[in-house]
Amino acid sequence: MTNNTLFLFRNDLRLNDNTALSAACQTNQPVIFLYILDEKATNDRYHDIGSASRWWLHHSLFSLSIEIEKFGGYLNLRKGNTLKILNEFIDKENINKLYFSRGYQPLEVKTENEIYARWHKKIELKRYAGYSLFEPEQIHAANGQTYKVYTPFWKACLKQPIPALKNKFKPPTKKTRKKFRSDNLKDWKLLPSKPDWSKGFNQYWCPGEQGAIHALNKFLNSGFFEYDYGRNRPDLVATSRLSAHLHFGEISPARIWHEVKNFTNKHNIDHVNLTSYLRELGWREFSTHLLFNWPELANKPFKKEYKTFPWRRNKKNLTAWQKGLTGYPIVDAGMRQLWYSGWMHNRVRMIVASFLVKHLLIPWQDGEKWFWDTLVDADLANNAASWQWVAGSGADAAPYFRIFNPILQGKKFDPHGNYVREWVPEIRKLSNDVVHEPWLADKQQLSNAELALGVNYPKPIVTHENGRTRALSAFKKFKSGSN
DNA sequence: TGAAATGTTGGGGCG
DNA sequence: ACGCCCCAACATTTC
Numbered sequence: 419m420t421n422n423t424l425f426l427f428r429n430d431l432r433l434n435d436n437t438a439l440s441a442a443c444q445t446n447q448p449v450i451f452l453y454i455l456d457e458k459a460t461n462d463r464y465h466d467i468g469s470a471s472r473w474w475l476h477h478s479l480f481s482l483s484i485e486i487e488k489f490g491g492y493l494n495l496r497k498g499n500t501l502k503i504l505n506e507f508i509d510k511e512n513i514n515k516l517y518f519s520r521g522y523q524p525l526e527v528k529t530e531n532e533i534y535a536r537w538h539k540k541i542e543l544k545r546y547a548g549y550s551l552f553e554p555e556q557i558h559a560a561n562g563q564t565y566k567v568y569t570p571f572w573k574a575c576l577k578q579p580i581p582a583l584k585n586k587f588k589p590p591t592k593k594t595r596k597k598f599r600s601d602n603l604k605d606w607k608l609l610p611s612k613p614d615w616s617k618g619f620n621q622y623w624c625p626g627e628q629g630a631i632h633a634l635n636k637f638l639n640s641g642f643f644e645y646d647y648g649r650n651r652p653d654l655v656a657t658s659r660l661s662a663h664l665h666f667g668e669i670s671p672a673r674i675w676h677e678v679k680n681f682t683n684k685h686n687i688d689h690v691n692l693t694s695y696l697r698e699l700g701w702r703e704f705s706t707h708l709l710f711n712w713p714e715l716a717n718k719p720f721k722k723e724y725k726t727f728p729w730r731r732n733k734k735n736l737t738a739w740q741k742g743l744t745g746y747p748i749v750d751a752g753m754r755q756l757w758y759s760g761w762m763h764n765r766v767r768m769i770v771a772s773f774l775v776k777h778l779l780i781p782w783q784d785g786e787k788w789f790w791d792t793l794v795d796a797d798l799a800n801n802a803a804s805w806q807w808v809a810g811s812g813a814d815a816a817p818y819f820r821i822f823n824p825i826l827q828g829k830k831f832d833p834h835g836n837y838v839r840e841w842v843p844e845i846r847k848l849s850n851d852v853v854h855e856p857w858l859a860d861k862q863q864l865s866n867a868e869l870a871l872g873v874n875y876p877k878p879i880v881t882h883e884n885g886r887t888r889a890l891s892a893f894k895k896f897k898s899g900s901n
Numbered sequence: 902t903g904a905a906a907t908g909t910t911g912g913g914g915c916g
Numbered sequence: 917a918c919g920c921c922c923c924a925a926c927a928t929t930t931c
């Protein structure tokens with residue numbers, strides 16, 4: 419019986435520029451491709467894979483299995499405990515090499531440690547980077563400390579070499595056609611039914627490696643040339659929308675890095691756009707490293723004193739926020755875009771997050787959980803780090819007095835009201851001067867717009883002035899008490 | 902990658 | 917022509 423190489427897919431659901439996969443395919447042995455749905459080991463124990471992510475995962479795995487079958491391979495799917503399933507394969511299928519990509523979430527780290535502890539003396543184990551551009555061990559200050567502030571972190575990163583692109587994927591020379599007790603993807607029931615809320619998703623997303631490459635090319639040829647400005651405009655399609663593709667590893671950050679750089683040079687794009695875009699990739703790196711270094715990031719405030727912050731848990735307000743019924747068009751538009759499409763524009767994420775945490779004083783964890791369940795790009799590190807940034811409890815966080823004004827933000831970044839009109843049809847007929855503050859419309863305007871505030875669209879659940887004042891005094895009091 | 906309050910400046914109306 | 921006031925525009929400070 420010949421030896422086999424086992425390749426374990428994780429959040430690297432792509433063939434190209436996948437260092438670990440290339441290495442596995444170059445072992446000159448038959449390769450068994452395996453994906454394990456281990457709901458207890460992907461994220462931490464409070465973060466089972468969210469509903470929107472399940473939808474994406476289904477389609478991404480389907481797409482990957484098609485690509486593998488094109489070269490005569492087969493993607494084996496198994497659900498359950500990672501160690502147990504690996505054990506079964508290693509035991510029964512004559513595996514002498516196990517290769518995979520490195521993960522940075524707490525339970526991924528734990529799983530890797532267990533794999534090494536169990537098999538490092540018995541078979542060849544190889545682990546490769548790829549999910550991030552820089553390894554956490556690689557980026558630290560001169561004194562050895564890990565960075566807690568973004569700007570010096572990113573400066574240090576930019577001094578490091580960027581991983582080179584691997585060649586185009588080459589299938590293993592020895593084929594493995596056999597199917598090893600694979601589950602049927604459909605039986606995992608990753609897709610919603612009763613009700614099927616994913617109809618909107620299909621019109622926005624094409625999960626899988628080809629979809630990722632298509633999204634990148636589309637971005638390069640449209641929004642990228644004025645990214646520095648356009649990235650803040652939710653009414654325009656000006657951002658890359660690669661977040662979910664990146665999360666599932668359908669495209670590598672290294673590939674994005676090289677492609678945006680090459681495109682900038684080739685087409686004389688103003689470098690300010692390149693710098694801004696790379697900076698966003700940098701935030702992803704920063705979050706990934708933070709979570710790796712502080713595994714509790716997704717559950718506990720990074721700044722410990724925030725453990726005692728007097729949040730106001732209020733189910734009614736939380737529900738209004740989740741459903742997009744706060745009475746603030748820009749907030750409601752964002753929350754409805756999220757519900758319908760599984761995604762929200764980043765500028766609007768900041769606005770709705772600030773509203774929840776500051777105006778409503780609801781704990782950031784409640785918002786983080788909602789995003790976790792509803793975002794197709796839900797990423798433990800990005801989600802947690804960003805919520806903590808808004809709440810003020812994170813590393814390098816926004817100061818407590820930085821409170822977004824949802825009216826001003828709306829006027830500034832959705833100047834024609836196109837974004838709020840798209841997602842909040844109730845206010846579609848309001849004129850531009852009041853579309854971001856419907857409560858200022860006079861009787862005539864309201865009747866022209868067929869709008870009855872408090873009837874078919876809510877009045878603000880808290881006035882901006884009261885919300886702001888309440889937040890400022892709560893945070894101020896907390897600051898003076900905790901020092 | 903904030904917004905509001907407060908301070909400063911300077912042009913123009915007006916007695 | 918002058919002083920005074922108002923206020924917009926911008927700058928700085930504060931939360």
